[in-house]
Amino acid sequence: MRRRRLLFSLLLVAAAGMGTAAVPPQPAAAPAATPLDRVVPAPASVVPGGAAYTLGEGTRIRVPGNSGEARKVAGYLAGLLRPATGFDLPVTTKDGRDGIVFQLGGRGTGKLGAEGYRLTSGGRSVTISAARPAGLFHGVQTLRQLLPASAERRTEQRGPWTIAGGTITDTPRYGHRGAMLDVSRHFFTVEQVKRYIDQLSLYKINKLHLHLSDDQGWRIAIKSWPKLATYGGSTQVGGGKGGFYTKDDYREIIRYASSRYLTVVPEIDMPGHTNAALASYAELNCNGQAPPLYTGTEVGFSSLCVPKQRTYDFVDDVIRELAAMTPGRYLHIGGDEAHSTSHDDYVAFMDRVQPVVAKYGKTAIGWHQLTGAHPAKGNVAQYWGYDKTSAAERAQVATAAQNGTPVILSPADRAYLDMKYDKNTPLGLSWAGYVSVQRSYDWDPGTYLEGAPASSVLGVEAPLWAETLSTSAHIEYMAFPRLPGIAELGWSPASTHDWDAYKKRLAAQGPRWDAMGIGYYRSPEVPWPAK
Secondary structure, eight states, X not given: OHHHHHHHHXXXXXXXXXXXXXXXXXXXXXXXXXXXXGSSSOOSEEEEOSOOEEEOTTOOEEOTTOOHHHHHHHHHHHHHHHHHHOOOOOEEOSOOXXXXXXXXXXXXXXXXXXXXXXXXXXXXXXXXXESSHXXXXXXXXXXXXXXXXXXXXXXXXXXXXXXXXXEEEEOOSOSEEEEEEEOXXXXXXXXXXXXXXXXXXXXXXXXXXXXXXXXXXXXXXXXTSTHHHHTTTSOOGGGOOOOOBOHHHHHHHHHHHHHTTOEEEEEOOOSXXXXXXXXXXXXXXXXXXXXXXXXXXXXXXXXXOTTOHHHHHHHHHHHHHHHHHOOSSEEEOOOOOOTTSOHHHHHHHHHHHHHHHHHTTOEEEEEGGGGGSOOOTTOEEEEOOOTTSOHHHHHHHHHHHHXXXXXXXXXXXXXXXXXXXXXXXXXXXXXXXXXXXXHHHSOOTTTSSTTSOGGGEEEEEEXXXXXXXXXXXXXXXXXXXXXXXXXXXXXXXGGGOOHHHHHHHHHTTHHHHHHHTOOOOOXXXXXXXXX
């Protein structure tokens, strides 16, 4: 009996040892798929449910109908996902009910407009449907955000690559959802501009406004006035070497932006902000004497010579050459802070320049001071005022809007990405106050400008002025995390606007930016996941 008890005890000990040492560790549970409503900008309609879809080794990207534009978007998606997943993800025109399917046109897409899309995810496939290629592209941006953030990395990662089941039906609130990049105060290369374009496209921005001229630098080659670029573009704020875009450079920026469904809006600021031009050609000055190049940051001291005919020869040549290179509808003529131009001269100048833009087949955009002149029918005013802007100036813009002038909203104390987040921000300016992440998001474009009809608002734009910014890292630190909020104001229905919900969705973007190499400001207002 004693021997049996001893044997039994030994067996128990052995079994216990096997239980603790021999059982292999259990794999961690796969992370839950991102809910369909967790993306930025918030979709117009989300109906969750049904089986999730998981990308695998055999996943194909199908483009039935063989549309060239749809194939390009499909190839773009495949190029994004191949490095992290390690999958081939071949693009095929063969029909099928599995994989990722791009459907251009067809039943039910007519209501989606030029940029809307429908994304349907189920056990066998994910289908993105749209009436136009831009809609397919925007659907891809949503699909990216439904995948784990590690999908953005450029080296192979561990899956699974699961997309929650259900349907998103999405169309934009506004047709103009812009971002402005100031390449005049500091020059940014073609590759730096392309990097920003890629970041903008993730949040369905569809306009890239390039501020191509200012006191500190002229950044676009003009054949009929070559010194504008070679001399006027030879410096920048602080005295750096500056730079300019050749016509081929500019065309490459336009081509690349177009591949991401962004339209380039070039700006030549005038009659003020023109010292680089005045320094390049003495004949543009009323006294016939060219001032020195300027590398400071003060504004309002320069002006083209309004009475001179030579000024309008210059304007005609610049607009003609720029319009010929620019396929988009708009050409921005600036018009802000013309403090050295009398009111009468300002009105006379704008009255002569707006018809030149129209002559070359473009619609003019001007900063909202244009409304103090005579905005031509169809031309657009871009409002950059802020809380301290006088009631009279705001009313002037509202009255113009009532009379048919469309408005783009870029309030400086909400949408200017170069404003400091708070007093400790190492970059940026603060003349419009500090602009926190919540403040940049928490306003409604439809009701912001009192007296302006909601129907007059074309959309929103987030300017990024570069007095203190000279690298891509600087751009990203100031743009993220505020840019996605402006993008959401432009895209999402007003009914989805809620800071408490938004900040959680925004926080989920942090790991994605980490994967993309975007150095963003970790605002204490946002509940970022721990790194």
